[in-house]
Amino acid sequence: MSARIPLPPFPRGWFQVASSEELTPGAVVPLRAFGRDLVMFRTQGGEVRILDAYCPHMGAHLGVGGRVEQDGIRCPFHGWVFSGEGACVRIPYADTIPPKAKIRSWEARERDGLILVHHAPGDEPPSFEVPPLAEARSAAWSFHMSRRWRIRSHVQEALENIVDPAHLVAVHGILEWPRTEVEVDGHVIRARSTVRQNGPGGRVVDGVITWEGHGMGYGTIRFTGIAEVLFVNAVTPIDEELIDVRVAFWLPSDGSQRLGQALAAEICRQIEEDIPIWENKIYRPQPVLSAGEKGIMTLRKWSSQFL
Ligand code: FES
Numbered sequence: 001m002s003a004r005i006p007l008p009p010f011p012r013g014w015f016q017v018a019s020s021e022e023l024t025p026g027a028v029v030p031l032r033a034f035g036r037d038l039v040m041f042r043t044q045g046g047e048v049r050i051l052d053a054y055c056p057h058m059g060a061h062l063g064v065g066g067r068v069e070q071d072g073i074r075c076p077f078h079g080w081v082f083s084g085e086g087a088c089v090r091i092p093y094a095d096t097i098p099p100k101a102k103i104r105s106w107e108a109r110e111r112d113g114l115i116l117v118h119h120a121p122g123d124e125p126p127s128f129e130v131p132p133l134a135e136a137r138s139a140a141w142s143f144h145m146s147r148r149w150r151i152r153s154h155v156q157e158a159l160e161n162i163v164d165p166a167h168l169v170a171v172h173g174i175l176e177w178p179r180t181e182v183e184v185d186g187h188v189i190r191a192r193s194t195v196r197q198n199g200p201g202g203r204v205v206d207g208v209i210t211w212e213g214h215g216m217g218y219g220t221i222r223f224t225g226i227a228e229v230l231f232v233n234a235v236t237p238i239d240e241e242l243i244d245v246r247v248a249f250w251l252p253s254d255g256s257q258r259l260g261q262a263l264a265a266e267i268c269r270q271i272e273e274d275i276p277i278w279e280n281k282i283y284r285p286q287p288v289l290s291a292g293e294k295g296i297m298t299l300r301k302w303s304s305q306f307l
């Protein structure tokens with residue numbers, strides 16, 4: 001827990017650790033998440049596997065020089081082979097395998113171009129799944145681009161931003177204070193904001209932004225108004241001080257891609273406007289709020305189930 005943000009740093013749930021294209025078949029990639037070192041690899045059969053990084057034998061990092069062997073990984077130091085479930089399946093110079101030759105394996109999912117890992121204290125199984133993204137599977141929508149930022153903040157701070165209507169005016173230059181309604185349904189949170197925006201040719205356009213969060217790590221945000229844009233907003237704790245914020249955009253395949261692309265660039269610019277605030281603020285457990293800001297407390301109550 002950091003002194004600046006006294007919240008448990010590593011929530012329970014699904015968190016993005018990579019994009020699918022970062023992991024070609026046979027690739028081995030070292031990861032850092034939840035204050036731990038991990039190794040991610042893609043088996044010859046195409047499955048994503050994630051294990052703790054350090055070999056139980058003599059402690060080599062499997063993500064640095066490890067090689068995929070069928071559905072497992074071979075340690076670079078003495079060649080022990082571990083299955084994707086973390087069991088040692090072969091020691092090249094011994095016939096018996098010590099029962100303790102095991103590595104913790106992590107539940108992983110590959111969804112719509114994203115690689116997600118489940119984090120929970122102990123080894124609790126997932127209590128929910130991230131739903132498929134209909135637009136990513138539809139010819140009516142096309143993938144546009146993705147971005148990532150590493151930020152000195154906490155997952156909850158990045159989510160509070162979505163239900164904080166007043167900052168949209170002060171930080172991002174939105175024309176009017178939007179109305180934001182937030183509702184919670186178990187592990188899912190939904191927020192709907194009505195936003196007045198400057199459109200092309202000096203037109204003022206009323207847009208709607210809807211966020212649907214499935215746990216704290218994964219959410220979708222849909223924009224309508226000047227342009228239709230959908231993006232996945234994924235926030236992952238790296239260690240007690242750092243988070244990764246990732247966005248992946250889809251745009252309607254027909255119609256004006258240009259406006260959608262401009263809005264996607266604007267959303268990225270707005271995240272970059274938020275970063276200096278997030279990196280320097282403290283967390284107020286009891287903030288002094290004004291009218292129209294109760295969504296922040298709704299979000300905090302929802303978040304607390306994962307912390
Ligand atoms: S350290 Fe991994 S096989 Fe020896």
Ligand SMILES: [Fe+2]
Nearest residue numbers: 161167270274
């Ligand atoms: Fe913001």
